[in-house]
Amino acid sequence: IIGITVKKGDNFSAWYQEVVQKAEMVEYYTEISGFFVMRPNTMYIWNTIRKWFNDRIEAAGVEECNFPMFLSSTSLQKEKDHVEGFAPELAWVTKAGEKDLEVPVAVRPTSEAVMYPYYSKWIRSHRDLPLKLNQWVSVVRWEAKQTVPFLRAREFMWQEGHTAFISEEQAGKEVLEILELYAGIYEQLLAVPVVRGKKTEAEKFAGGYYTTTVEGYIPSNGRGIQGATSHCLGQNFSKMFDITVEDPANKGQKIHVWQNSWGLSTRVIGVMVMIHGDDKGLVLPPRIAKTQAVLIPVGLTAKTTPEDKEKHLDRMYELLATLKKAGVRTEIDTREGYTPAWKFNDWEMKGVPVRLEFGPKDAAKDVVSFARRDTGEKGTIPIAELTTKVPELLETIQQDMYNKAEKTFREHRVKITNWDEVVPALDSKNVVIIPSCLVPACEDRIKELTRGEDLPEGPDGQKVPSMGMKSLCIPFEQPEGLVKGETKCLSPECDRLAEAFCMFGRSY
Ligand SMILES: O=C(C[C@H]1NCCC[C@H]1O)Cn1cnc2c(c1=O)CCCC2
């Protein structure tokens, strides 16, 4: 059978792996596990994101760079305190040909240690600030856990921005501007709603000062997922790498610069697939769809004379040209030997937002029949109105997909002020927002306390995650009801006061 054989609700991870392969987005790189081939359907999405993001960061004065992909162990030593936690994930090159390298080099897992020695060299005076660079590269992290296309790979593409400022205020302002762009990529391009917030001390980037994040939600298993992070590094790295300027206020004094680093990876594509996909396969938000509409001839049978068929197809090529001129990324499927139904399945599996059917009956009425991929809704469009109605339909689909996902996330993001309701909420595929003291040790206990017993296969034959809940973020948008100095941390083992409402959930 063509099409997706596993139902999304029956086995979510098997469904996901089948969809990303059959929709021709990735291939598993079977030579080495944990690596994936990014195919044109993926690169179209990634490049759309890249154009959108680059336009906006360039307008904000960020310039592009490209640093070497290798780290020397000496420069790694400089950030040893926090990198030791990550050491197991470093991939090393120890030989060139037959010869051992004098000093082994590590493949970059991120580029702070590669870039900051040059920041130290370039930044001398406050007139060299702000320095704002971004690079689009791939990085390697030798994950020990099971890898998943887009979500957890040993090599992935991302952009990493690295900026330096004279003051904490300027850095803090940019952290939030970038975070808002990340939210825009999710909400405006991928039709995925995200919660903006700050990571707790336990979950932030250990080498930084604070981390802001956009957090997503996966309805199929009720898990939270980190979407992208924008960190203020404070002066931690400028002290490690000696990045200083003359204090303009008093000569002879040095100021360590204030830095940010921010990253968004191809994980965003996996999140989009998981949220919008269905049992027929991928469902693409029109703004990032390589093919937005596909024209499929119907009603041409053995009885159709060759000249009628040719006339009909000629007319379809005219429709194709008309739609392309109107800016609709359109394909036509005239493959011989495949039934219309087969073709419908194939393009549905690839997630094409709109199918346009055109048969002799449509031609006689000067209409085109359409079918929406997201809702299945069908209808007809007068040919004279194609150039306005199809773009409008695509925008409607984009908005409807976002609104549907936003409603689902909102309905599964529950504020809880009674501890006994927490695990039942998690088991009903919710993330929770609870009063929290924000203390790392308390979070650790909460993870233990909310570890579901190894639940048998869920009702839909799917393993319900029995992991404990992690903190996802402290939402910038705080619910009502926390009285400072009075409301207690919700954990039954903690008698500290609550500092804020914190979003927790089982997570990726
Ligand atoms: O990468 C970052 C911080 C920062 N790097 C630049 C982009 C934004 C942000 O992710 C944190 N981090 C995560 N994971 C790892 C490392 C690491 O520094 C270093 C070793 C391997 C694993």
Ligand SMILES: [Mg+2]
């Ligand atoms: Mg990691």
